[in-house]
Amino acid sequence: MTANANKQQYRDEISELIAHYVVNVSDKLDARAERAAKAVLIDSIAVAIVALRHPAAQNARKHAYRFPANSKGCVIWGTQKRAAPELAALANGVLLRCHDYNDFFVGQRNSGHSSDILSGVIAAAEWTNAPGAKLLSAVAVGYEMVGAAFDAFSTAPGGWDYTNLMALGATAAIARLLNLNADQTREAMGMTAIPHFASDEIESGELNRRGDLSMWKRFNGADAVRNSLQACLLAQVGVEAAVRPFVGKCGFMQKMNMKDDPVPVLRERLNPRIPLGRVSEAFMKRWPVGSVAQSAIQAAIDARSRIKDLSRIKHIRVFAEEGAYDHLVKIRQDPWNPISRETADHSLPYIVAAAVLDGTIGVASFTPNVVLNPERQAFIKKVICAPAVELGSHA
Structure with missing residues (x-):
């Protein structure tokens, strides 16, 4: 077998396709895409500021403080301290997820939090001293890759977490900021995909020794x-x-356990001649709970507005699409008796009860003293939840 034949045999069509796109797509943003890129940055910074005192964020900073960096490092948000870019991306990224308040992207086969990419993208921009326009275009490239990955791949059959796909978007955006060429981008995608498979076991709903969901x-x-x-x-x-x-025998595709070929979808979505624009498809949350609970809160608030005396309420019936019911009721351990912030903001009965009682949902809705209020705990028992197939796949 010749060297050329070997070279052809071991090509990876998907990594080549992605790398070609990342390197060649235009960085020009129209007014709508530019505004959307700015919006996701502003929204994420606001979400991070609100989360500075969250226990997970405090622990992340404690870890980062152990490895201080000089002026060439990246800022640990909310402080004047710096860390190496990768460590800053970790510590700052935790802030985006503490209150389940960051944006959400829905694809044809997957969904997840697209703004997760921003802690790494901002760290790369800071480390390279990139101008604002370059940061915005990199964000748009990242969202384009996230959207393509969510359309082409499904993590559910293999039991994998959405972060396996979101990370491809982060790599695409960071590759643009670091001016990687196609070969380097292909290698970066490979080092993103293979060494760090994240299992969906984190969404098991099981409680740890503290009686809480895992940090x-x-x-x-x-x-x-x-x-x-x-x-x-x-x-x-x-x-x-x-x-x-x-495409290797133990590669990303095999681990995803998908039956459909993602290449046609990727080819269509990752066309470098198509202007950047999918950043405008991200959903901004109105309330700090899981995306599948947003519509339930709106319905609860609307129903509450027609009731003058809440003490007259005997039952609250909630019909949820199957995914929302599974995620916020079925897999949860005793969702009618939440004991903490984490168990409350993953409980559909609590979320609906709080919306009815308070007329809104905010970060304060999940503080321990509010969650454990005896009257509130009793009111939760009035909520009855049931799955409804006719509601479709997203609530």
Whole structure:
């Protein structure tokens, strides 16, 4: 077998396609895309500021403080301290997920938090002293990749977390900021995809020894983005990834356990001649709870507005699409008796009860003294939840 034949045999069509797109797509943004890129940055910074005192954020900063950096490091948000870019991306990324308040992107086969990418993208922009316009276009490239990945891949069959797909968007955006060429971008994608498979076990709903949900749920997105930044930095200095990270016999596609071929979808979505614009498709949350609970809150508030005396309420019936019911009721341990912030903001009965009682939902709705209020705990029992197939796949 000739060397040329070997070279052809071991090509990875998906990584080549992605790398070609990342390097060649225009960085020009029309007014709508530019405004959307600015909006996701502003929204995410606001979300991060609100979360500065969250226990997960405090622990992330404690970790970052152990490895201080000089002026060439990146700022640890909310402080005057600095850390290496990858560590800053981790610590700052935790802030985005603490209150389940960051944006949400819905694709044809997957969904998740697209703004997770921003802690790594901002760290890369800071480390390279990139101008604002370059940061905005990189954000748009990242969202384009997230959207394509969510359309082409499904993590559910293999039991994987959405962060495996979101990380591809982070790598795409960071590669643009670091001016990686196509070969380097391909290697960075390989180092993103293969070494860091994240299991969906984090969404099991099981409680730990503290009787609470695991704090790692607030770290999983940040950890994936930290790995994306590290992959790009390593590729920049010549480190190589697996030869066929996506299509190899133990590659990304095999692990995803998908039956459909993602290549046609990726080819359509990742056309460098199409202007950047999918950043405008991200949903901004009105309330700090899971995306699938947003419509239930609105319905509860609307129903409450027609009732003058809340003490007359005997039952509140909630019909949820199956995914929302599974995520916020079925897999939860005793969702009618939440004991903490984490168990409350993952309980559909609590979320609806709080919306009815308070007329809104905010970060303060999930503080322990509010959650454990005896009258509130009694009111939760009035909420009856049931799945409804006719509501479709997203609430």
